[in-house]
Amino acid sequence: MKISQSAKEKTKIKILQSAVDLIIEKGFDNASLREMAKNAGVSNPTIYNYFPSKEKLLYAYIEQKHKEAVASLQEIEDFHTYTLREQLQTLIETELELYLEDREFIIQIADMVFHASGLKMGKLYETNARFIETVDEMLSIAIEAEEIAEPPFREHLPKLFWDYYIMVVAYWVKDDSEMFENTTQFIDHSLGLAEAVLHSDILSKASDLGMFFFKTHMLNSLQKFATKQESFSKIKRKLGEVLHG
Amino acid sequence: MDNALPTGKLSRGKVVGKALLKIGAKKTKRFVTNGDKTQNHEEIADIIFDALGELKGVSVKIAQQVALGMPFLPPEYLEKISKSFNAIPSINKALVRKIIKTELGHYPQDTFESFEMTAFAAASLGQVHLATKDGEQLAVKVQYPGIKKSIESDMSLIHFGMKRFAKGQNVDHIVGEIEARLYEEVDYLLEAKNCDFFRENIDNKNIVIPKVYPALSTEKVLTTSFLEGLNFDSYMANNPTQEEINNYAQLIFDTFFYALYTLKHIHADPNPGNFLFLENGKLGLIDFGCVKRVEDEFLTQYNQLHLNLLEENDDQSIIQQYVTLGMIEEENEEEMLTFYTEIIKPLDTLYKEPLVGDSYDFKANNDFSKRGFEMIFEVQQKQFHSVHKLNEQFLFINRTLLGYYALFEKMGARIETGYVKDLMQKHNKQTQK
Structure with a gap:
C-alpha cells in the first residue's frame, strides 16, 4: 500500500503533537511511545516506523x-x-x-x-x-x-x-x-x-588578530604538545581551514 | 550601529553612575575655579543628556517632562532637551511583527488588510504604522517592549540629578508626578480612554480627533483612524497666510481653555507633534498620552486667582490665594511677600501677559519665550532654601500654557482673548452661586 507524501506528513505532525502533549503531562521518561501512538490514533508498528525512539x-x-x-x-x-x-x-x-x-x-x-x-x-x-x-x-x-x-x-x-x-x-x-x-x-x-x-571591519581585524596568535603562539605550543606528527598536522590543517576558509 | 535600549538595573545603573561621577567632577571644578556659571550649566547639561541619550527610550520622555515640569530649569538644559524630541529608538520590522503577534494574536498580514512595516511617525515611547482594514486607513502605534520596566531606574537618575540642581526647590513632588504621568503614558488603553473622552466631548467642528479601534488595541498597541494632515514643521514650511496661522493658534488656545473649564481635563503635553494641520482649517488632535484631570475646588481657586491677577489686585490678597493653592508656604508676612515678589510674581506676570489685553500679538512680541527663559533663569539663580511642595496641577496647567505660547510665537500668531475671558467669568459666576 502506498501512502501519499502529504498523508505521511499529516500523520507525522499528529504523532508529534500527541507526543508533545504526553511529555508535557507525564514527563519525557514516563511517556511511552505506545501511549503516544494510542493518543495519536495510530498503531504501534506505525509509530516505530516514523520514530524508532523517543x-x-x-x-x-x-x-x-x-x-x-x-x-x-x-x-x-x-x-x-x-x-x-x-x-x-x-x-x-x-x-x-x-x-x-x-x-x-x-x-x-x-x-x-x-x-x-x-x-x-x-x-x-x-x-x-x-x-x-x-x-x-x-x-x-x-x-x-x-x-x-x-x-x-x-x-x-x-x-x-x-x-x-x-x-x-x-x-x-x-x-x-x-x-x-x-x-x-x-x-x-x-x-x-x-x-x-x-x-x-571588526571581523577582519579579528581575523588579523587570529593569524597573529596562530603564527606566534599557537604553532609553538602545538609543536610542544603534539606527540605525534600526524595529529599535529591534522590540527594545523583544521585551524588553517577555519582561518582561511 | 547598535540602537539597543540598555536595560536591566545593573547596566542602566552603570550608565547612570558614570554620568553622576562626571557631574560631580564638574561641580567641584566650578567651586574651585569659581568659573563662569553659564558655561558650567552647559557642560552639565551636555553630560546629563549624553547619559540620557545612552539610556534612550523613557529617558527622552523624562527629559521632555522635566523640561516642561520644571520652569526653573536653566535654558541650556531646555535646549538640550528640545534636541532629544525625536530620539526615541526605532523598532525594526522583526520586532514590529513580533509585537503585533504578541499583542493582537496574529501577525500583521493576518490582522490587517495591509500594514506598512516602516513607521511613518515617532510617537510617545513607540512609533506609528499605517495600516488598512475594512477599507479604513488606520494608524497603529506600537510600543517598544520593556519600556515600562525601565521607567523606574531612569527616574532614579532624574531624581538624583534634579535634586542637585534645583537648589532646595521642591523636586520630589514633581518627580513623583512625572513618574506617575509616564506610567500613564505607557498604558495605551488609558490613552484610548482619554482619546474617546475628548472625541465625545469636544464639540467643535474644526477639531478632529481620531476614532479608537478597541478590538485592535491593547496596553502596548493602539489602533486609531488615520488622519491625513501636515505636521507643524511641514505646515509652517508651506507659507500659510497670517489669517490661517491666527485661526489655528486661536483654535488651539480656545480648545485648551474649553477643555480646562468645561471638561476639567487638559491635554498636558504642548509638543507640536500632537497637532496635525488638516484641510479646510481643521486641526487634528493626536496622542492623548498625557491628559491631566483638574479638580473642581482647585479650578475654582485657580480661576479666581487669575481673574484677580488680570484685575491687578493688591499683592496681599493675591499672596493669600497662592497660599490656598499651595504655591506659597504659610509663614510670616514679610517672608511670604519676599518669596512672592522674588519668585512667583515674575512668573505669573509672564503667564498672564498674553491674557491682559483683548488680543495679543506674538509676532510683535517675538521675544516672549526669550524673556521668559531669561526670567526663569534669573529666578533660578536666587537662593531660596525653603523647600515646600508646589501645587502640581497649577504647574501642569501653566507649563502647558507656556509651551503653547512658545508655539504661537514660533507661528507668529495673533490671538484674541475674549472667548477665554468669557469662560473664566462664566466659571467664576457658576462657582460663586
Whole structure:
C-alpha cells in the first residue's frame, strides 16, 4: 500500500503533537511511545516506523518547527525589504513563537540537554540543516545585494548563528518576565551588536588578530604538545581551514 | 550601529553612575575655579543628556517632562532637551511583527488588510504604522517592549540629578508626578480612554480627533483612524497666510481653555507633534498620552486667582490665594511677600501677559519665550532654601500654557482673548452661586 507524501506528513505532525502533549503531562521518561501512538490514533508498528525512539521524536519536533518557521517567513510578502538583521531576528522570533504553546515541553528538552545527561548537545546539531540553510541563504543574499561585505569565516557564520540561537532558547527557557519581554530585548540587543560587527571591519581585524596568535603562539605550543606528527598536522590543517576558509 | 535600549538595573545603573561621577567632577571644578556659571550649566547639561541619550527610550520622555515640569530649569538644559524630541529608538520590522503577534494574536498580514512595516511617525515611547482594514486607513502605534520596566531606574537618575540642581526647590513632588504621568503614558488603553473622552466631548467642528479601534488595541498597541494632515514643521514650511496661522493658534488656545473649564481635563503635553494641520482649517488632535484631570475646588481657586491677577489686585490678597493653592508656604508676612515678589510674581506676570489685553500679538512680541527663559533663569539663580511642595496641577496647567505660547510665537500668531475671558467669568459666576 502506498501512502501519499502529504498523508505521511499529516500523520507525522499528529504523532508529534500527541507526543508533545504526553511529555508535557507525564514527563519525557514516563511517556511511552505506545501511549503516544494510542493518543495519536495510530498503531504501534506505525509509530516505530516514523520514530524508532523517543529521542528521534525530539529531533523530528525541532526539525518540524524549523520547517514551520521557514514557511511562516515565506508568507511575509515584503520580506526582501527586511535588512539581514531583521530577517535573522524574524527567524528567531518566529521559532520562539512556535515554541510558545509547547513551552513546557521545550523546558524539559532544555533541561535534558543542558543539565541531565539524557541528550547529547551534538545530537541536536543533526537537526539544524534547514535552519542553517535558511540563514546561509539570507547571508548570501545580503552579500550579493551588497548590504554587507563578504565577512571572514563566511561559511562558519550560519553554524555560529545556530549556536547563538540555542543560547537564545536557553535564555527564553529561564525567562520569567512578562510576555518574555526580556528575551525579546535580549535578541534585539545582541543582534544589534552582531549587526554592528558585520557592518564594521571588526571581523577582519579579528581575523588579523587570529593569524597573529596562530603564527606566534599557537604553532609553538602545538609543536610542544603534539606527540605525534600526524595529529599535529591534522590540527594545523583544521585551524588553517577555519582561518582561511 | 547598535540602537539597543540598555536595560536591566545593573547596566542602566552603570550608565547612570558614570554620568553622576562626571557631574560631580564638574561641580567641584566650578567651586574651585569659581568659573563662569553659564558655561558650567552647559557642560552639565551636555553630560546629563549624553547619559540620557545612552539610556534612550523613557529617558527622552523624562527629559521632555522635566523640561516642561520644571520652569526653573536653566535654558541650556531646555535646549538640550528640545534636541532629544525625536530620539526615541526605532523598532525594526522583526520586532514590529513580533509585537503585533504578541499583542493582537496574529501577525500583521493576518490582522490587517495591509500594514506598512516602516513607521511613518515617532510617537510617545513607540512609533506609528499605517495600516488598512475594512477599507479604513488606520494608524497603529506600537510600543517598544520593556519600556515600562525601565521607567523606574531612569527616574532614579532624574531624581538624583534634579535634586542637585534645583537648589532646595521642591523636586520630589514633581518627580513623583512625572513618574506617575509616564506610567500613564505607557498604558495605551488609558490613552484610548482619554482619546474617546475628548472625541465625545469636544464639540467643535474644526477639531478632529481620531476614532479608537478597541478590538485592535491593547496596553502596548493602539489602533486609531488615520488622519491625513501636515505636521507643524511641514505646515509652517508651506507659507500659510497670517489669517490661517491666527485661526489655528486661536483654535488651539480656545480648545485648551474649553477643555480646562468645561471638561476639567487638559491635554498636558504642548509638543507640536500632537497637532496635525488638516484641510479646510481643521486641526487634528493626536496622542492623548498625557491628559491631566483638574479638580473642581482647585479650578475654582485657580480661576479666581487669575481673574484677580488680570484685575491687578493688591499683592496681599493675591499672596493669600497662592497660599490656598499651595504655591506659597504659610509663614510670616514679610517672608511670604519676599518669596512672592522674588519668585512667583515674575512668573505669573509672564503667564498672564498674553491674557491682559483683548488680543495679543506674538509676532510683535517675538521675544516672549526669550524673556521668559531669561526670567526663569534669573529666578533660578536666587537662593531660596525653603523647600515646600508646589501645587502640581497649577504647574501642569501653566507649563502647558507656556509651551503653547512658545508655539504661537514660533507661528507668529495673533490671538484674541475674549472667548477665554468669557469662560473664566462664566466659571467664576457658576462657582460663586
